[in-house]
Amino acid sequence: MGQVMRQHWLPACMSEEVAEPDGAPVRARLLGVDLVVFRDSLGRIGVLDERCPHRGASLAFGRNEECGLRCLYHGWKFGVDGAIQEMASEPEGSRMGAVKARAYPVQEAGGFVWVWMGGVDAVRPFEAPPWAPTPTTRTSIVKIHAACNWAQVLEGSIDSAHSSSLHSTNMPTAEVEGSTATETAWLRPSNDKAPKLEVEATDYGFHYAALRRPIRNPETHVYVRTTVFIAPFTVLIPPNDQYNLAQMLVPIDDVNCMFYWIAWHPTRGISQEAWRRFCAAEVGPDLDTDFRKLRNLANGYQQDRAAMRAGDFTGIKGIPAQDMAMWESMGPIADRSADHLGASDVAIIQFRRQMVAAAKSAAAGGPVIGTSSTARRTDLASYEGLVEKTADWRVFTTRRTAEAHAAE
Incomplete structure (x- = not known):
């Protein structure tokens, strides 16, 4: 895997974490590799191996100054390309000048710093993520560390059925036309907890629809929520009337991943502060400075049983923490052989089959999933809304058609 x-661009961190030129470098860890991210005096982004190639000290403690990152141990200074600019501890003309720090190709888009960790002679052209169709798109991001394997987190993202139970307090039923966002909840026009699922494979992954019986006009209409899986780790989940939603489940190593939840819209959207407050994912009240949860497995996610007796379904504050309680309680890597999959798990079955086949193909030197797709990422879209029963949900699987239908 x-x-x-390594055949896809990976998010190393949010752009806001390295917003200031010559600011403090930021640690990142991807695929078991420790990295350091910094923005130099000219505003250029650099991503290097965290360990200085001289003696292995961490460059995360380094001085970010005058277009380079200087190791504190002996004063060696590296540019964003990894080349040595100065070696305070070595004589002029030293053969050590040929040493370089491992530097990775970098792009910046959609609120993220992206890094290429594959071969330097096989860098794929960078493609803007689905939530950055224009430079002016309003984007807000939640970032949370998850203490478990990335795939079991992603399986939660593509599981439309669980929201009717796990998130029922935050997504209550109401007589509305579609998913309606308030400051504290998303109102939904259906109390159907057993949706009918239909899935279709694509050249970028797959998309599927959860079809529910609506409160209004159930004889003629159906409540549709479509989800898009873009291999290997991106999911477009159903939007609401104020903003679109995407998630990335990025492997840190085998038993840790980073959960990113993006709210975006070309014009409306939600502010960064309001989005993090809604998700109960603010640094300080909810997360430490490394984006680790203060409500976690060790303290039972501070589950409030009194609140449950009073009507709160989970007693856990915030949609992400509710999800984390389920994902992390499975263990660092879930034992799938113990699962009993049913009709609500169609997307889970599709994901497992597709990614096992993808890993086998890569191991055999074959094509890598998602690298030859003809679809532009910014043209893809999830969807939610009431439609006539005769309508085909596949009609609403591009951004253009989904936005057009929502405007009707």
């Missing part, structure tokens, strides 16, 4: 991941 590492070979699959």
Whole structure:
């Protein structure tokens, strides 16, 4: 699976974490590799191996100054390309000048710093993520560390059925036309907890629809929520009337991943502060400075049983923490052989089959999933809304058609 991941651009961190030129470098860890991210004096982004190639000290403690990152141990200074600019501890003309720090190709888009961790002679052209169709798109991001394997987190993202139970307090039923966002909840026009699922494979992954019986006009209409899986780790989940939603489940190593939840819209959207407050994912009240949860497995996610007796379904504050309680309670890597999959798990079955086949293909030197797709990422879209029963949900699987239908 590492070979699959290394054929895709990976998010190393949010752009806001390295917003200031010459600011403090930021640690990142991807696919078991420790990295350091920094923005130099000219605003250029550099991503290097965290360990200084001289003696292995961490460059995360380094001085970011005058277009380079200087190791504190002996004063060696590296540019964004990894080349040595100065070696305070070595005589002029030293043969050590040929040493370089491992530097990775970098792009910046959609609120993220992206890094290429595959071969330097096989860098794929960078493609903007689905939530960055224009430079002016409003984007807000939640970032949370998850103490478990990335795939079991992703299986939660593509599981439309669980929201009717796990998130029922935050997504209550109401007589509305579609998913309606308030400051504290998303109102939904259906109380159907057993949706009918239909899935279709694509050259970028797959998309599927969860079809529910609506409160209004159930004889003639159906409540549709479509989800898009873009291999290997991106999911477009159903939007609401104020903003679109995407998630990335990025492997840190085998038993840790980073969960990113993006709210975006070409014009409306939600502010960064309001989005993190809604998700109960603010640094300080909810997360430490490394984006690790203060409500976690060790303290039972501070589950409030009194609140449950009063009507709160989970007693856990925030949609992400509710999800984390389910994902992390499975263990660092879930034992899938113990699962009993049913009709609500169609997307889970599709994901497992597709990614096992993808890993086998990569191991055999074959094509890598998602690298030859004809679809532009910014043209893909998830969808939610009431439609006539005769309508085909596949009609609403591009951004253009989904936005057009929502405007009707």
